[in-house]
Amino acid sequence: xxxxxxxxxxxxxxxxxxxxxxxxxxxxxxxxxxxxxxxxxxxxxxxxxxxxxxxxxxxxxxxxxxxxxxxxxxxxxxxxxxxxxxxxxxxxxxxxxxxxxxxxxxxxxxxxxxxxxxxxxxxxxxxxxxxxxxxxxxxxxxxxxxxxxxxxxxxxxxxxxxxxxxxxxxxxxxxxxxxxxxxx
Numbered sequence: 719x720x721x722x723x724x725x726x727x728x729x730x731x732x733x734x735x736x737x738x739x740x741x742x743x744x745x746x747x748x749x750x751x752x753x754x755x756x757x758x759x760x761x762x763x764x765x766x767x768x769x770x771x772x773x774x775x776x777x778x779x780x781x782x783x784x785x786x787x788x789x790x791x792x793x794x795x796x797x798x799x800x801x802x803x804x805x806x807x808x809x810x811x812x813x814x815x816x817x818x819x820x821x822x823x824x825x826x827x828x829x830x831x832x833x834x835x836x837x838x839x840x841x842x843x844x845x846x847x848x849x850x851x852x853x854x855x856x857x858x859x860x861x862x863x864x865x866x867x868x869x870x871x872x873x874x875x876x877x878x879x880x881x882x883x884x885x886x887x888x889x890x891x892x893x894x895x896x897x898x899x900x901x902x
Contacts, residue, residue: 748881751809751816757887760817761894763804770800820880820888821895826873828892837866 801810844850844858888895 748879748884750881750883751812752884752887754887756813757817757891757895759805760814761891761898763806764898767800767804767806770803816880816884817888817895818899819876820885821892821899823873823877823880824885824889824892825896826876833866833869837862 798808801807806813840862841859844855844862847855850858
């Protein structure tokens with residue numbers, strides 16, 4: 719049974735993974751992380767794994783220094799045993815980070831045409847607004863275009879963190895991933 723608490727645990731787990739996974743923080747070009755079947759395996763194991771993670775409590779307190787999540791997993795035999803129970807190993811965090819980031823990238827790309835159409839519509843509405851001065855219109859349009867540019871830049875940065883081969887493995891499973899990742 720999925721609960722909001724399980725979704726929260728998974729969200730926190732993914733955010734930590736994305737923030738601290740060495741492969742996702744690297745400045746070098748991305749290398750393939752996923753293997754054929756990893757995405758399907760994630761989709762199939764996530765519901766039970768997330769319930770087990772919730773039961774485990776996901777309590778982790780570093781005792782020395784700064785550890786990445788994969789390092790913490792290696793030191794936490796209970797967590798590693800849990801991952802192995804579901805067919806995963808210490809590479810789970812890197813793979814799940816790539817799956818989630820890849821999903822976000824592909825989902826964003828699918829929404830770009832609608833976003834661009836909405837920006838164009840907003841610009842036309844601003845230009846046609848009789849209650850705004852030309853200076854106000856210019857400022858609003860510049861801000862709107864700047865916001866769109868920032869979003870595009872962030873998307874480009876995200877996309878630079880996931881290898882095309884990984885995106886190709888994720889893309890056929892977008893519908894299933896959406897059900898798994900966005901289910902409350």
